[in-house]
Amino acid sequence: MKQNEEVKFYIMHDKDYRPRITVALKRNGGSIIRGIAICSKKDRFDPALGRVKAKGRAIKAEQRQYSDLPINRDEAIRILFESKSIPFHFKSTYNAALTDREQKLMGV
Numbered sequence: 001m002k003q004n005e006e007v008k009f010y011i012m013h014d015k016d017y018r019p020r021i022t023v024a025l026k027r028n029g030g031s032i033i034r035g036i037a038i039c040s041k042k043d044r045f046d047p048a049l050g051r052v053k054a055k056g057r058a059i060k061a062e063q064r065q066y067s068d069l070p071i072n073r074d075e076a077i078r079i080l081f082e083s084k085s086i087p088f089h090f091k092s093t094y095n096a097a098l099t100d101r102e103q104k105l106m107g108v
Helices: 047-064 074-082 100-106
Strands: 007-013 019-028 031-038 068-070 090-093
Touching: 007 047, 007 100, 019 047, 019 074, 019 100, 031 047, 031 074, 031 100, 047 068, 047 090
Parallel strands: none
Antiparallel strands: 007 019, 019 031, 031 090, 068 090
16 A cells, blocks of 8 residues: 555444444545454543544555454444445455445445
8 A cells, every 4th residue: 555545434333322433435546445453342442543543444454355353342343233334345455345324435
């Protein structure tokens, strides 16, 4: 991922409207790459740290050209469920199927 390539971010909230998930999206030709960072309920949400982690995971998917880091921790799955997100399966997703929100954000 080159420095000047645009990465777009958004935040997802849990059922109590606390920020919990940072999502990074980047276009790679005709594909969209997604990286996500999930904040544990035990931790304080840090948007800067979430952006770094999410962007790093997007870079990983782009470089490897496959999805990686399956989401399988119960707490992470619960946070995703509470945020009413589509069932993301990986923290690092290559050629991501976009949500409606992501389509609008990426102009697709």
